[in-house]
Amino acid sequence: MRQVHRAALTVGLVGLLTGCGLTGPDDRADTVTPPPDASGTPTSSGGATAPPDEVVSVERELHEARVRFDLRPVEADGDLAVLRYTYTAEPAGDDSLGSGTVPLSLGGLGKSVTDGRGVRLVDTEAQVVHPVAQAADGTPAAELDQERGDDDTLTGSAVAVFAAPAGDSVDVLLPGYGAVTVPVVAAGDDLDAALEQTGGAGTGATKELRAFTQGYDAGSATSAEDDDVTVTLASDVLFDSDEDTLSRSARGVVERAAASIVEQADAGDVHVVGHTDDVDTDAYNQALSERRARSVAERLRADLGGDFTVTEEGRGESEPVAEGRSAEARAANRRVEIHFQGHLVVDTTAESEAPATDAPTARDAAVTIETGKGEYTVEVESVQRRPGALVGTLVAERTDGTGIDPAWFLPAHLTMLGDRKFGALAEVAGPHNLSLLGARERVLPYDYVAEERTGGFVLRRLLGDEEVGTLDQGQRATIAVYWPDTGQDTVTVDAPERFRITDVPVTDPAP
Numbered sequence: 001m002r003q004v005h006r007a008a009l010t011v012g013l014v015g016l017l018t019g020c021g022l023t024g025p026d027d028r029a030d031t032v033t034p035p036p037d038a039s040g041t042p043t044s045s046g047g048a049t050a051p052p053d054e055v056v057s058v059e060r061e062l063h064e065a066r067v068r069f070d071l072r073p074v075e076a077d078g079d080l081a082v083l084r085y086t087y088t089a090e091p092a093g094d095d096s097l098g099s100g101t102v103p104l105s106l107g108g109l110g111k112s113v114t115d116g117r118g119v120r121l122v123d124t125e126a127q128v129v130h131p132v133a134q135a136a137d138g139t140p141a142a143e144l145d146q147e148r149g150d151d152d153t154l155t156g157s158a159v160a161v162f163a164a165p166a167g168d169s170v171d172v173l174l175p176g177y178g179a180v181t182v183p184v185v186a187a188g189d190d191l192d193a194a195l196e197q198t199g200g201a202g203t204g205a206t207k208e209l210r211a212f213t214q215g216y217d218a219g220s221a222t223s224a225e226d227d228d229v230t231v232t233l234a235s236d237v238l239f240d241s242d243e244d245t246l247s248r249s250a251r252g253v254v255e256r257a258a259a260s261i262v263e264q265a266d267a268g269d270v271h272v273v274g275h276t277d278d279v280d281t282d283a284y285n286q287a288l289s290e291r292r293a294r295s296v297a298e299r300l301r302a303d304l305g306g307d308f309t310v311t312e313e314g315r316g317e318s319e320p321v322a323e324g325r326s327a328e329a330r331a332a333n334r335r336v337e338i339h340f341q342g343h344l345v346v347d348t349t350a351e352s353e354a355p356a357t358d359a360p361t362a363r364d365a366a367v368t369i370e371t372g373k374g375e376y377t378v379e380v381e382s383v384q385r386r387p388g389a390l391v392g393t394l395v396a397e398r399t400d401g402t403g404i405d406p407a408w409f410l411p412a413h414l415t416m417l418g419d420r421k422f423g424a425l426a427e428v429a430g431p432h433n434l435s436l437l438g439a440r441e442r443v444l445p446y447d448y449v450a451e452e453r454t455g456g457f458v459l460r461r462l463l464g465d466e467e468v469g470t471l472d473q474g475q476r477a478t479i480a481v482y483w484p485d486t487g488q489d490t491v492t493v494d495a496p497e498r499f500r501i502t503d504v505p506v507t508d509p510a511p
Helices: 101-111 191-197 248-264 282-304 327-333 424-429
Strands: 006-008 056-062 065-071 074-077 080-091 120-123 128-130 142-148 154-163 169-174 178-186 210-215 220-225 228-234 268-275 308-314 335-341 345-347 361-363 367-370 375-386 389-400 435-437 441-452 458-462 476-484 490-495 499-507
Touching: 056 101, 056 178, 056 476, 065 101, 065 178, 074 191, 080 101, 080 191, 101 142, 101 154, 154 191, 178 389, 178 476, 228 248, 248 282, 248 335, 268 282, 282 308, 282 335, 367 499, 375 490, 389 490
Parallel strands: 074 178, 268 308, 361 499, 375 499, 441 476
Antiparallel strands: 006 345, 056 065, 065 080, 074 080, 080 154, 120 128, 120 169, 142 154, 169 178, 210 220, 210 441, 220 228, 228 335, 268 335, 367 375, 375 389, 389 476, 435 441, 435 490, 441 458, 490 499
């Protein structure tokens, strides 16, 4: 009998169509160790965590510098917590640090809350991320002092305030430098002084993480935020143009959706919503969306049985997910959404094959990619398991070329997989398409709502390095992302049309 392995996720995902820590293997990982004591001996057995009274240290090479961070435990008291860290950046070669990427990125870690460079606390077990809090005057609740020495060494110390994590440890995400786990301890007597230093006690934010998958045939996508699950089926897969009768193949799609709901939710309400594009009149589109929602709902009722209550409605063209009137935008807006609450499951059976690729491919090794402007090597340093999540750390180096190449990590013509409402720069130069390959779908990095603006505009952030900047020849970069835990012992990391690295082992953090 064929065995099927399935991994349950606190906030998970499912494909409906058939269609990190910083430590890794010894020969690839940058160092993550507690600082030595007076005798020169490390004060713990190593790894990315330390007892509550210890500092956790990490060293990384970024661009022209070698950077060391020393992070103290996060100190929590009530609703707020304080992170204190110091860093030292030294030239990695003959070039000076100048006023370029490294000084700017280190300054951004201290204070940025409006872009993807800001330091964040990540609690994968609670499925939340804590960005830097706001001080009493509405400014970021962080203070960073940075100075340059006579030997071109850059040093800095930072204090940042966050919403208090719930557990006894939490990841500190340092964009451009990776993620590291530190203890959470009770705050000391100097907490008030730290809060005053950053502008006074303000408000800490807690953002729920969203899991996202994209079917291999692009006809389905699943998002899960807390217990709210939305399965989006492309109307072009379900219906002929201007029609509301399910095709034979579409009936199979809805049947598989029903089977997934039965598996992942004991009972409850299922709500079907039809959407259209903006072609034709409002009245026509409203009626068409209602008929299409009714067709899907009727099929679901037949397959789900009496334990579920299925309702439906149409919203016409009133809630587009893609802006503009291009063919691609209109196709994205023609959809049927299935909403329910449940505990989702990712199917990791190898019953179906991953999509073919012409991109450079390696088996747990570095790949070399060419962009037309340069040559790069990329390797997966590690994929570490956290509660409910996998943390991937990639290291890239530009080995040839000198021209500006801002979209080297993502082909300039390649659009974002799924509608996730990231900022424009992240969509061009970020790792948002960096996928783990499941049985039927791509498992994409976690994201979360960063801002909700007037008029209903929502801006999301990627959980990880949202921007991958240009590199000069010989420069290196670290790229970290968080994915939902697929439950696999090895994973395939795929950047569409760029590279694929198979059989990457998933490791547990060092004790």
